[in-house]
Amino acid sequence: DTAVSQTPKYLVTQMGNDKSIKCEQNLGHDTMYWYKQDSKKFLKIMFSYNNKELIINETVPNRFSPKSPDKAHLNLHINSLELGDSAVYFCASSQGDRTNSPLHFGNGTRLTVT
Amino acid sequence: AQTVTQSQPEMSVQEAETVTLSCTYDTSENNYYLFWYKQPPSRQMILVIRQEAYKQQNATENRFSVNFQKAAKSFSLKISDSQLGDTAMYFCAFQGSARQLTFGSGTQLTVLP
Numbered sequence: 001d002t003a004v005s006q007t008p009k010y011l012v013t014q015m016g017n018d019k020s021i022k023c024e025q026n027l028g029h030d031t032m033y034w035y036k037q038d039s040k041k042f043l044k045i046m047f048s049y050n051n052k053e054l055i056i057n058e059t060v061p062n063r064f065s066p067k068s069p070d071k072a073h074l075n076l077h078i079n080s081l082e083l084g085d086s087a088v089y090f091c092a093s094s095q096g097d098r099t100n101s102p103l104h105f106g107n108g109t110r111l112t113v114t
Numbered sequence: 115a116q117t118v119t120q121s122q123p124e125m126s127v128q129e130a131e132t133v134t135l136s137c138t139y140d141t142s143e144n145n146y147y148l149f150w151y152k153q154p155p156s157r158q159m160i161l162v163i164r165q166e167a168y169k170q171q172n173a174t175e176n177r178f179s180v181n182f183q184k185a186a187k188s189f190s191l192k193i194s195d196s197q198l199g200d201t202a203m204y205f206c207a208f209q210g211s212a213r214q215l216t217f218g219s220g221t222q223l224t225v226l227p
Contacts (some may be wrong), residue, residue: 033214041153041203043217056214088157094213102149103215105159 003027006091006106013081014114021076021109023091030095031055032074033103034066037088049074081113116141116208120218127196128226134181135191135221137206146210148182148189153220154202162204165189196225 006023013019025032033056034046048056052068063079078085088108095101118139127133139148150162165173165182173180177197181190193200206218 031213041220043205043215045214045216048214056212090159092159102147102161102164102209103159104161105151108157108159110157 004091004093004104004106006089006109008109009107010110010112012112012114015081015083017081018077018079019081019111020078021089021091021111023074023076023106025072025091025093025104027093027104028095029093029101029104030071031093032068032071033092033094034074034076035090035092035105037090037108039087043090047074047076078111081111083113086111086113116143116210116216118206118208118216118218120206120221122221123219124222124224126224126226127193129198130195132192132194133196133223135193135204135206135223137189137191137218139187139189139206139208139218141187141208141210143210146208148180149207149209149215150178150180150191151205151207151217152200152202153205154199159205163191193223198225198227201225 004025031050033048037043046060047066049068065077068074088110090108091106092103094103146167148165152160152162163175163178177194179192203220205220207215
């Protein structure tokens, strides 16, 4: 199936640990994103990559580092996890050179930091 | 910077009736796109409908339609013949030249049997 897939679906970990969330899209899109959805369901852009290059980096702690090995993958690595990092993280993709290209989202990763 | 405002945190509607969700936005851009996304309890983000700002005609997708008022910067979603499966959080979103989506805070819609 064509889709945006992210793993794992759930991630429970302790403060101070380092974790990664993987994202892959097989839609042929050239732009990928990470969004964070907080406990109040508010969605906020974290990063955007176009053809493996970072184009958007909102005010996100340095502990968060996106890595894009190719344009079909955008992984999110988080160092020294804190309680406030608990949220749902969504990966998304779109075709960047088409202004009306809607974002296609993965199913989200619920991260719980204890 | 663009902002998107959804002033109704929660709404409910009886099955088979019609409901309208409100959204306003602020931007200095002239060409942009507006979207409604639906997030059911499964937490999937599902595209419901989209509107191109340069088109005056309101977008329609089956039971879903929008009322786009560009001058007023308003973009409401009308759901006709509401079904139980429409129960979800609905997000209004803006896409301008920066490509990424800016979301509103969402409206939790509950369809009552």
